[in-house]
Amino acid sequence: xxxxxxxxxxxxxxxxxxxxxxxxxxxxxxxxxxxxxxxxxxxxxxxxxxxxxxxxxxxxxxxxxxxxxxxxxxxxxxxxxxxxxxxxxxxxxxxxxxxxxxxxxxxxxxxxxxxxxxxxxxxxxxxxxxxxxxxxxxxxxxxxxxxxxxxxxxxxxxxxxxxxxxxxxxxxxxxxxxxxxxxxxxxxxxxxxxxxxxxxxxxxxxxxxxxxxxxxxxxxxxxxxxxxxxxxxxxxxxxxxxxxxxxxxxxxxxxxxxxxxxxxxxxxxxxxxxxxxxxxxxxxxxxxxxxxxxxxxxxxxxxxxxxxxxxxxxxxxxxxxxxxxxxxxxxxxxxxxxxxxxxxxxxxxxxxxxxxxxxxxxxxxxxxxxxxxxxxxxxxxxxxxxxxxxxxxxxxxxxxxxxxxxxxxxxxxxxxxxxxxxxxxxxxxxxxxxxxxxxxxxxxxxxxxxxxxxxxxxxxxxxxxxxxxxxxxxxxxxxxxxxxxxxxxxxxxxxxxxxxxxxxxxxxxxxxxxxxxxxxxxxxxxxxxxxxxxxxxxxxxxxxxxxxxxxxxxxxxxxxxxxxxxxxxxxxxxxxxxxx
Numbered sequence: 229x230x231x232x233x234x235x236x237x238x239x240x241x242x243x244x245x246x247x248x249x250x251x252x253x254x255x256x257x258x259x260x261x262x263x264x265x266x267x268x269x270x271x272x273x274x275x276x277x278x279x280x281x282x283x284x285x286x287x288x289x290x291x292x293x294x295x296x297x298x299x300x301x302x303x304x305x306x307x308x309x310x311x312x313x314x315x316x317x318x319x320x321x322x323x324x325x326x327x328x329x330x331x332x333x334x335x336x337x338x339x340x341x342x343x344x345x346x347x348x349x350x351x352x353x354x355x356x357x358x359x360x361x362x363x364x365x366x367x368x369x370x371x372x373x374x375x376x377x378x379x380x381x382x383x384x385x386x387x388x389x390x391x392x393x394x395x396x397x398x399x400x401x402x403x404x405x406x407x408x409x410x411x412x413x414x415x416x417x418x419x420x421x422x423x424x425x426x427x428x429x430x431x432x433x434x435x436x437x438x439x440x441x442x443x444x445x446x447x448x449x450x451x452x453x454x455x456x457x458x459x460x461x462x463x464x465x466x467x468x469x470x471x472x473x474x475x476x477x478x479x480x481x482x483x484x485x486x487x488x489x490x491x492x493x494x495x496x497x498x499x500x501x502x503x504x505x506x507x508x509x510x511x512x513x514x515x516x517x518x519x520x521x522x523x524x525x526x527x528x529x530x531x532x533x534x535x536x537x538x539x540x541x542x543x544x545x546x547x548x549x550x551x552x553x554x555x556x557x558x559x560x561x562x563x564x565x566x567x568x569x570x571x572x573x574x575x576x577x578x579x580x581x582x583x584x585x586x587x588x589x590x591x592x593x594x595x596x597x598x599x600x601x602x603x604x605x606x607x608x609x610x611x612x613x614x615x616x617x618x619x620x621x622x623x624x625x626x627x628x629x630x631x632x633x634x635x636x637x638x639x640x641x642x643x644x645x646x647x648x649x650x651x652x653x654x655x656x657x658x659x660x661x662x663x664x665x666x667x668x669x670x671x672x673x674x675x676x677x678x679x680x681x682x683x684x685x686x687x688x689x690x691x692x693x694x695x696x697x698x699x700x701x702x703x704x705x706x707x708x709x710x711x712x713x714x715x716x717x718x719x720x721x722x723x724x725x726x727x728x729x730x731x732x733x734x735x736x737x738x739x740x741x742x743x744x745x746x747x748x749x750x751x752x753x754x755x756x757x758x759x760x761x762x763x764x765x766x767x768x769x770x771x772x773x774x775x776x777x778x779x780x781x782x783x784x785x786x787x788x789x790x791x792x793x794x795x796x797x798x799x800x801x802x803x804x805x806x807x808x
Contacts (some may be wrong), residue, residue, distance in 0.1 A: 285426075301317055564598060704793045730775055
């Protein structure tokens with residue numbers, strides 16, 4: 229798909245720091261950094277724990293810890309839910325609670341969140357308190373069922389609430405009405421980190437800790453916070469950047485838990501060199517694979533494990549599941565592309581602006597990834613559906629800039645009250661379920677709502693870059709500066725550049741990746757290596773390509789102990805051989 233390249237504009241103002249390289253200065257300015265303090269990632273700069281419902285949650289949990297009550301953590305089946313669950317369990321154990329366990333609903337049997345059905349399963353574990361992590365804000369009936377059984381419920385979540393809130397004993401969610409916490413972008417793991425930190429302070433005030441029970445260091449849980457925050461693709465505002473930077477610092481120092489270190493080893497990542505993208509692209513998918521294909525309990529147990537050998541066994545099992553996930557996803561993607569070819573036929577026909585795809589054989593656990601892949605390919609909101617049994621289908625949605633997907637679903641539900649069974653999510657991702665016989669009605673309603681909210685220009689694929697780099701900037705020191713200048717992530721993107729290059733050499737590696745040797749001058753006096761992953765094999769390698777226009781990231785490539793600069797190509801456009 230042809231893409232338009234646009235360059236970010238830097239906001240001119242006083243220098244952030246006299247010691248900051250001009251390139252980094254420009255990059256930070258383009259991302260809204262206005263004060264030098266925003267480049268300091270000290271924990272002391274975190275927002276104060278002024279979360280609505282926090283005091284009530286902490287008082288209930290402190291009473292439960294003192295009484296030796298049975299606390300059950302109710303998690304979610306993604307990486308944010310897994311890290312949230314592992315953090316809550318390990319923190320409560322570190323605070324002296326003996327009776328704490330976790331439960332994650334199997335997505336194929338019970339669906340998402342604290343449902344009445346999962347409450348019945350949980351009741352067999354005889355909990356005095358259920359604490360939801362990364363879910364619960366929409367669990368109206370589930371909370372009611374737990375309360376009817378005499379179980380106290382503390383909801384910790386970050387998803388957007390509906391008009392009605394559950395009648396829990398306490399709700400901690402920065403996005404609930406009336407919460408004045410400055411950062412609305414905390415992941416679920418960030419929310420439970422704040423709760424556990426406040427619980428430690430309350431127990432300290434009650435003289436709970438002493439020689440028999442040392443006060444736990446909350447910094448020990450920051451590796452989990454960093455992993456869950458990056459993997460959930462929440463915006464990296466300043467508060468989240470502090471949490472991620474501090475977690476990365478611990479991992480680089482070799483102070484991560486065995487499960488994270490084992491997953492890094494199997495992914496071929498060196499802990500001392502890890503960056504935020506490694507959490508998102510190497511660890512997140514392996515952790516998510518357990519919840520997508522099997523049972524997220526395996527991922528949580530890996531994160532909780534104290535044994536290096538056992539953690540490695542579980543990390544290998546997660547890697548096997550991830551390989552299976554890739555295979556399933558590849559097959560589904562080919563089927564989806566065939567489906568799209570049949571949709572886009574006839575002169576004057578066009579694809580829907582809000583695209584819905586469904587195949588009864590598609591795997592429920594992989595539809596979210598497929599929606600993301602198709603969204604990236606076609607640059608429009610996409611919902612992929614799978615059969616959920618009992619006459620229902622489940623959908624996973626991914627959106628583009630300009631369309632808040634959860635709000636769009638809310639608008640559809642308002643116009644068609646009987647259409648959606650349930651839905652929830654964020655600005656860029658959401659999930660839903662509906663009766664299968666209403667799927668065609670939903671497709672029309674969703675497309676109409678997308679057309680109401682977007683303009684045709686919004687469907688244009690645009691790559692936003694930080695401009696070009698001079699030949700002397702295509703070097704290892706600059707690549708290292710950029711690598712260390714993060715953490716980069718959602719809404720604080722890793723620097724990307726664009727430019728024209730002469731192609732000196734090109735070849736396929738790994739069957740579908742294009743390796744190139746490039747130069748910015750026709751004589752090839754200063755060359756740089758580049759790689760484009762998963763290229764269109766019908767177009768590349770292209771022996772006619774003498775010049776290319778790229779959008780690329782500057783990366784540090786390590787091979788056999790030697791570091792060199794390499795361009796990671798995000799977009800590749802061929803110039804005519806006769807171009808001047």
